[in-house]
Amino acid sequence: MTPSFKPFLFILIISTVLVAGISFYSYSQSKVILKERMTLATQQTVMQTVDELNLMLRSYEDLTYNVITDAGILSSLQTYGDMQSDELDRYNAANQIKSILSVRFFNKADIKDVHLFPLDTSAKEISTVGPSESRLAYVNSDWYKQAIAGDGRNVWLETRRNGFLGVESPSFAISRILKLTSGIKFILFIEISSQEVNDELAETQLGKTGELVLLNDASLLLSQSHQGIIGDKYRIPLLAPDKTNRDETKYLMRKAFVQVDGKEHLVVTSKLASTGWTVEAVFPVNELIQDTAKLRNTMLISIVLIGIATFLINFFYQRRLSNAAIRYMAYHDHLTDLANxxxxxxxxxxxxxxxxxxxxxxxxxxxxxxxxxxxxxxxxxxxxxxxxxxxxxxxxxxxxxxxxxxxxxxxxxxxxxxxxxxxxxxxxxxxxxxxxxxxxxxxxxxxxxxxxxxxxxxxxxxxxxxxxxxxxxxxxxxxxxxxxxxxxxxxDAEMDKKSYGKFELERDLRKALEREQLLLVYQPQVHVESGEVVGVEALVRWKHHEQGMISPADFIPIAEETRLIIPIGEWILYTACRQNKSWQDAGLPPVHVSVNLSIHQFQSPGIVDNVAYILRETGLAPQYLELEITESIAMHDVEQVIRTLQGLSDLGVKISIDDFGTGYSSLSYLKNFPIERLKVDKSFLDNMIESPKERAIVGSIIVMSHSLGLKVTAEGVENVEQVQLLRELNCDDAQGYYYSRPLFPDDCAKRIAENAIYAGRG
Missing domain, CATH: 3.30.70.270 (Reverse transcriptase/Diguanylate cyclase domain)
Structure with a gap:
């Protein structure tokens, strides 16, 4: 038996050593794989957290922008900061600012307080809560100096354990210099509770003792931590950047395995775009590796009991599980766990x-x-x-x-x-x-x-x-x-037809200019008191080669969506100016022609140059061209709108606001625009006879417009009762079917020549 036993023992020892080696190798590889998975998962968590915090901080930056562009705040700040103004006016201005700030900011429960600190030593702080503080209480503070150093940029102030101005709770802040046109400067200071940041970081679970924290460049805690409080030095320092790599964008996300108190930790860091603060994830490696140690012991026992067979079964079983997990991830939505x-x-x-x-x-x-x-x-x-x-x-x-x-x-x-x-x-x-x-x-x-x-x-x-x-x-x-x-x-099949019909309409609209299918009609605008024709509005129509006349309500939205409205709008502007010039050359009484500008046309970079070019080409004097924009255009990016309108006004062109009352603008905004006329929307006139409220609204618009030096045109006038009321309300001009439908150029020329007086009708 001995001769036969020795080969068996030799084979058993060799097999055991071989399997043991494979087992230990598998163990070491499993550690590597688990570390890689843990690193990738942690990096993804940090990236998602950074994205969410960046969105959060960007929303606060947007709030500061809302303040520095708010006409009401700017106007009141001008009064409040002017030490020559009346004390009652300054008091009312401060209350007005507090009211606006409260509405703007305190719908967000995480904002603790909002202050406006004047740089002029003779003025006091404006605060949304509590009495004003003495300048000595904050003028020497480091955050005050940082805000001044920002010189108009947003300055983020790091979390403080007891807040900034007596809030007595952890908070961070954003500040910004606000400079008025008069040269007066204020510091806008918004104090924000750090609770929302803490909640965002605490939602992510990194093992039993792992955590996500927010740090500044000095490794001081800006958020809550398991082993420290806000303001303390964090137990794991920030990862040092790669000094050999000068391209900072390549190490915005850094990772490393570091030893702390004899234990290995995975550390992943990334910076916030707005503040430069660092989000750091710390994950103890031993919490994951301890499961791997159990796997190693199980493998060693399996060597003794069942040898190679157990290893092979385990190998193929793990492979099957891995393939199943990969397949599940490939066929399911990661957020909802539903099928993808x-x-x-x-x-x-x-x-x-x-x-x-x-x-x-x-x-x-x-x-x-x-x-x-x-x-x-x-x-x-x-x-x-x-x-x-x-x-x-x-x-x-x-x-x-x-x-x-x-x-x-x-x-x-x-x-x-x-x-x-x-x-x-x-x-x-x-x-x-x-x-x-x-x-x-x-x-x-x-x-x-x-x-x-x-x-x-x-x-x-x-x-x-x-x-x-x-x-x-x-x-x-x-x-x-x-x-x-x-x-x-x-x-149902009609939906396909409707979709295809819209596609065909878009296709034909692209060729409508080339085929000369677009034409302009002109609706007279009449002086209410005298009945004289003082202007005309150019309106586009489309005479389709198969469908006949197509309503603007059907093709203008398609033109807007496809941006065909830009070349169409330029054609309308050129044709209207050329037509008005030809009427004048024919000896007709000069009137202005009104042309609507679409939002895409108005926002195009070369709008001022295009208008100037068309006026030169047609020879029309600029005072006989009136450009109409809607309220929605006027209130979109107010600063850019003012610059564009000023450029058009400098050409000598008249500006009017169309469909006034249907949008979100107000006269307090419009007073900053170089406009000459408001056009009251037809919806107000429809119920003006029966509704005293509608009548009061129209009357108020007319009175306030006249006080600002603006003319008023009523749109959609359809009966003599409306005309009588408009005359009583001192409305300047009107247009509508009562006076005339939109006319073709020759008919409109006759109407201008007649210069009929409609006031006596009825």
Whole structure:
């Protein structure tokens, strides 16, 4: 037996050594793999946290910008900072500023206080809460000096344990120098609770003792920590940058394994774009590696008991699990854990094949959440993600397991309903889903509500392939969006026709100028008191080669969407100026011609040069051209609007605000614009006879406009009663069907020549 035993023992020893070596190698590799996974996961966590904090800080920077561009605040600050002004005026100005600041800032509960510190020693601080502080209380502080050094830029002030101005709670702050046109300077100072930052960092779990913290360049804590408080030196110093690499963008995200108190930690850091502060993630390696040690011991026992067989089984089993995990990640949405688009498409293709073989019907529901963007903009993307996760979980729990629910992307979901008997079954499911989605979702003690627009396509009548069914369900959903949202609609072929019709209209509109299908008509503008024609408004019409006259309501939105409105608008401006010049050359009484500017045309960089060029080319004197912009254009980027309007005004062109009263502007803003006229929207005139309130509104607009030196034109005048009221209210001019419909150029020339007086009619 001895001869036969020795070879067996030799083989056993060799096998044991071999397996032991493989086992220890596998153990060491598992450590490496786990470390790499941990590093990648931690880096992703840091990146997401940095993105969310950057969005948070950017929202505060936007608030400071709102202040320095707020005409009401700037005007009141001018009065308050002018020491020559009346003391009562300065007192009222300060109260006005406090009121505006309260409305602007204290809808955000994390903002502790807002101050305006004058750099002039003779003025006092303006604060939203509490009495004004003495200058000696803050003028020598380091944050005050930092704010001055910022010289108009946003300056971020690091978290303080007891706050800045007696708040007695941890907070950080943003400050900015605000310089008025008169040279008076103020420091805008906003103190912000650090609780929201702490909550954001605390949401992420990094093992039992790992954590995310916020540090300054001196490794001082700007957030809460397991082993320190705000203001203390953090136990793990910041990672030093690679001095050999001068390109800082290559080490904005840094990682390293460091030894602290004899224990290895993974440290990952990244900087915030606005403040330069550092987000640092610390993860004890031993919390992960201890599971690997158990795996090593199990392997060693397996060597003794079952040898190579156990190792091979373990190897293939781990490989199978890994492949399954990879496949799951490839076919599921990482946020909601629902099926993703790829898996849904595969299951949908299978359902098409199965239904075709068995003669079954099924439905595809395309669900789009309404107002999710508003929630993201208001409460942050954390709230939007929470809402998506909760809705995904509700859909998964409520719908039968035979249904397939997927997140298609963004705020869109897909549901596959197999083996549908009739439309009533679908209607029942849709109503249940709508009610489910409309249930409130709670985020940080806030109730969030959304509704859903749902489109439905059916197999086989709405498509015989997966892509076709999804496209048609999507088209039905967009039909719901266009008709008011929060509803559902089944696909029908008319939707395709409508979509194709819109496509054809866009295609023909691109050639309308070349084919000379666009034409202008002119509606007279009449002086209310004398009845004289004082101007005309140029209005575009489209005479389609097949469909005849097409309403501007049908093609102007397409022109706006495709930006064809820019060349069309230039053609309108040139044609109107040339026509007015030709009327003058023919000896007609000179009148101004009004031309509407679209937002795309107004915002184009060369608008002033284009207008100047057209005036030179047509020979029309600039005082006979009036350019109309809407309120929405006027209130978009007010500073740029003022610069553009001033450039046009310097040419000698007149400026008017069209459809006044339907937007969000006010006379306090308009007084800063170089405009000559307001055009009161037709909606006010429609009810002016019966409604004293509408009459009072129109009268107030006219009185305030005249006090600012502005003329007023009433649009949409249709009867003599309106004319009489407008005359009593001292309205300057009017236009509408009572006086004249839009006229072709020759007819308009006759009307100007007649210079008929309409005041006596009726």
């Amino acid at each position: 688009r790829k898996l849904f498409n595969e299951l949908l293709d299978r359902e098409v094949v199965l239904s075709k073989q068995q003669g079954l019907r099924f439905a595809v529901l395309f669900i789009d959440l309404d107002r999710l963007k508003l929630i993201n903009d208001t409460f942050g993307h954390g709230a939007g993600d929470k809402l998506l996760v909760d809705i995904g979980a509700k859909l998964k729990q409520h719908l039968p397991k035979s249904y397939t629910t997927a997140r298609f992307g963004g705020d869109e979901f897909l549901v596959l309903m197999p083996n549908v008997k009739d439309d009533f079954e679908i209607e029942v499911v849709i109503h249940e889903l709508a009610a489910l989605i409309q249930q409130p979702i709670y985020y940080q003690d806030k109730e969030l509500f959304v509704s859903a627009s749902i489109g439905v396509s059916m197999y086989p009548q709405d498509g015989d392939s997966g892509p076709a069914l999804i496209k048609n369900a999507d088209m039905a959903m967009y039909s719901v969006k266009e008709s008011g949202r929060s509803n559902h609609r089944f696909y």
